[in-house]
Amino acid sequence: xxxxxFDTLLEAGSHFGHLKRKWNPAMAPYIFMExxxxxxxxxxxxxxxxxxxxxxxxxxxxxxxxxxxxxxxxQAKQVVAxxxxxxxxxxxxxxxxxxxxTNFPTIRKAVKKMATIDKLTNDGTYSNLSKREVxxxxxxxxxxxxxxxxxxxxxxxxxxxxxxxxxxxHIAVRExxxxxxxxxxxxxxxxxxxxxxxxxxxxxxxxxxxxxxxAACCDAIAEGLEERKAExxxxxxxxxxxxxxxxxxxxxxxxxxxxxxxxxxxKAAAFIKEDEA
Numbered sequence: 001x002x003x004x005x006f007d008t009l010l011e012a013g014s015h016f017g018h019l020k021r022k023w024n025p026a027m028a029p030y031i032f033m034e035x036x037x038x039x040x041x042x043x044x045x046x047x048x049x050x051x052x053x054x055x056x057x058x059x060x061x062x063x064x065x066x067x068x069x070x071x072x073x074x075q076a077k078q079v080v081a082x083x084x085x086x087x088x089x090x091x092x093x094x095x096x097x098x099x100x101x102t103n104f105p106t107i108r109k110a111v112k113k114m115a116t117i118d119k120l121t122n123d124g125t126y127s128n129l130s131k132r133e134v135x136x137x138x139x140x141x142x143x144x145x146x147x148x149x150x151x152x153x154x155x156x157x158x159x160x161x162x163x164x165x166x167x168x169x170h171i172a173v174r175e176x177x178x179x180x181x182x183x184x185x186x187x188x189x190x191x192x193x194x195x196x197x198x199x200x201x202x203x204x205x206x207x208x209x210x211x212x213x214x215a216a217c218c219d220a221i222a223e224g225l226e227e228r229k230a231e232x233x234x235x236x237x238x239x240x241x242x243x244x245x246x247x248x249x250x251x252x253x254x255x256x257x258x259x260x261x262x263x264x265x266x267k268a269a270a271f272i273k274e275d276e277a
Contacts, residue, residue, distance in 0.1 A: 002047055003054050003216040009043045012208040017041050017189030027189045030201035039189045041201050050213060053184050053198040054220035057160070061224030065159035066090060067184075068151070070172045076164040076210045081150070083214040087221045090151040090158065092172075097147060101175040104157055111152050114144040160184060162217065165204040167191040186213055 009015065017023070017031065017039035032042035060067055069091040071080040077093040084091035092100070100107050117137060120126055126134055161176045163169045166185040176183050177195050185196040186204045193199040203209040 002051055003220060004047060004050050004212060006043050006047060008212055009046055009202070009209070012203075012212045013206045014046060014202040014209040014212065015041045015043050016203045016206070022190045024190055024192050026192050026194055027187070027201065030187075030193075030199075031189060041189065041203070046200065046202050049198070049200045050216050053200055054217050056182075056198060057162070057184065057217050058220040058224035060160050061087070061221040062228050063159075064228060066154060066156075067160045067162055067221065068092065068154070068158035069162045069164075070096065070169050071164035071210070072096060073165055073168055073204075075205060075207045079207060079211045079214055080164060083211075083218045084150075087218050087225065089221065090154040092150065094147050096169060096172050098171060099175070100172070101157060101179055101181065107148065107151075108155070110144060111148050114141060114148065114152070117141045117144075157181065163196075164210055165191070166193075166196055184217075186210065 015032075017027075020034050020037050020039055023031075023039055027039075030042055030045050032040045034040065057067060067089050069080050069084040069089060071077060071091075071093055072095060080091055081093050097107060117140070121137075126137065129137075157179065158181065161172060161181055161183045163173060163183060163185040166173055166183075166187055167190060173183055173185070173195055182197040183195065184198040184200070185191075185193075186200045186202050186209075187193045187196060188202070188204045191204075193201075200213060202213060
């Protein structure tokens with residue numbers, strides 16, 4: 001059974017493309033007709049492509065990997081943030097930080113800086129600072145939260161990128177292509193679908209259109225997460241998880257007391273160094 005249908009997409013206005021003079025010829029296979037100077041998207045193909053993308057997203061979620069959602073345009077921001085947060089996936093709805101994928105370690109440093117500010121605020125380290133210094137730190141923290149707060153849990157590169165308006169988010173698409181990360185995209189008639197692995201031809205300007213497609217894809221991700229959880233429960237019931245735990249315990253038991261002391265000393269030194277920095 002399809003995750004969406006022709007009538008739902010029609011009501012959402014997903015069939016409206018851009019003006020004929022603004023079209024990209026590469027989108028010709030997905031265009032049904034032209035009316036009053038506007039291209040009309042073939043919604044039968046959109047339904048098929050939504051199902052194809054949703055199934056792929058479900059498998060990615062089922063394998064325990066992360067999907068990064070990107071939508072910085074005003075009409076899609078709120079919808080993408082709500083739907084992505086509901087399935088516990090990272091998202092970018094403010095300005096795309098250049099090099100976020102290709103220079104990921106630097107982005108992680110910025111996220112860690114945010115966590116360090118929180119830690120030092122909670123333990124009272126900043127209580128001795130002047131009001132001006134505290135205000136500067138607070139503003140820096142707010143700026144980091146606005147741009148990177150939604151990806152704080154993203155500890156490694158995402159396994160897929162979901163983009164609303166591939167033309168506007170061309171930098172994100174290019175970075176993903178360079179790293180071989182599959183790209184899922186809502187593609188309008190003025191965009192180039194050649195760099196998108198899973199093309200969803202639809203109106204990317206209408207909030208309702210984006211919402212319908214996002215709902216179908218996020219429902220599939222939720223299903224994948226549920227199946228993963230059920231498989232984990234089955235494995236634990238079968239006794240596979242305790243065996244793995246016992247294996248880790250035996251490995252730990254092989255450590256000498258001197259090795260443990262050396263590890264603890266190294267951890268303490270790193271913590272002190274981090275605080276000094």
